[in-house]
Amino acid sequence: MPCATAGAVKALDFAEVATLGYRHILCNTYHLALRPGLDVIRAAGGLHKFIGWGGSILTDSGGFQILSLSPLRRVTEHGVKFRSHIDGDMVEFTPESVVDSQLAFDSDIAMVLDVCSPYPTPPKKLRRDLDITVAWAHRAREHWDSRSPDGNLIFGILQGGMSEGLRRRAAHEIAPLGFDGYAVGGLSVGESRDEFHRVAELSASLLPEDKPRYIMGVGMPEDIVRCIGYGYDMFDCVAPTRMARNGVAFTRRGQLSIRKADLATDFAPLDEGCACFACKSHTRACIHHLYKSHEILSAKLLTLHNLAFYKRLMTDAAAAIEAGRYGDWAGETLAELGGST
Ligand SMILES: [Zn+2]
16 A cells, blocks of 8 residues: 555555555545545545545554654543644544544545554553453444444454564454454564564464454565565555655665765666556666756656555566465565665
C-alpha cells in the first residue's frame, strides 16, 4: 500500500497511482482527524470522495503517530490524550472514537486503536501497554459490531515489544476476537535487525493462516521479501515515496543515489528492465540534473519509479508463491538487492 498519510501519495496524483497498478492505499486517521477534521470529511461524503480515490483505503488508527509525533501523550485505560503536533490542542482518542472516525471516513479497512510502545520499554510498562491494547481491542470489536458496518473490514493489532511471551499472549487474546485480518505493530521502532526479524517471524506464526497478515510500517525491499516468507500479505511504508524525494531510486541491484556526481553523464535509465514512465523517458543524467536544479519533476519521476519497483516486487513475489518456488525466488532476489548499481 502506498502511503497517502494526509490523503495524497506525495508527488503523484491518483490517476498515476492507479496506472502503476495499485488498488489500495493507506491513509492516517491521526492526521486526517486533526486536519481537515471529521466534519469536513463526513460532509464530503467520506474519504474516497474527499480525496478523489476510487480504490480501497486502509486507515491506520493513530497509535503509532501518537507515539512518534505528539510532544505529549498520556495513555489511560479509557483512551489516549495527546497534544496535537499541528496546533498544540489537547485531543483524546478512545477505541470507540477511532472506530467512529474510520466509519465516518468509510475506510475499507479500519484498524483498532493500540498502544505502540517505544523501544526500549521496561518489561512492567510493556505488560501494561499490552493489557491496555487487549482491552481496547475488545472494546473496538464490540463498538464496531454495534455500528453494523456495511462491507467495511476491521483488523486487530498485535503488540508486545520484543518479548516473545507478550507476543504469544497478544496473539492468544486478540486472535479469538474474530477480526477480518491481523496486523503486527510495534516493529521498526529502533530495534536491531536481528530483533526485528525474530519478532516478525514469531508474530506471523502466531496468527490465523486464513486471514490477511499485515506487518505495519515495513519496509525496505529486503525486509518485505523476508517477511513474505514469514507469511505476511500486506505492507505499507513511506520508504519508496520519502526516499524518492531525497533522491534515492530502488533498483534490482540495490539503491541508487541520484545525487552522485558520476551520474551527470550517465545516460542509462534508473533501472535497466523497468518499464515505468521515468525509465522509459528519462536518463539518470537528466534526473540527476533535475534533482540538482530543485525541479519538482525529479521527485515525481523518482516516486513513480520507486512505486513501480515495489509493485513489481510484490507481483513477482506473488507469482513465485503461485509457482511454488518462493524460497528460490527470495534467495535470488535478496542476492540481487544486496548488489550495487
Ligand atoms: Zn522505472
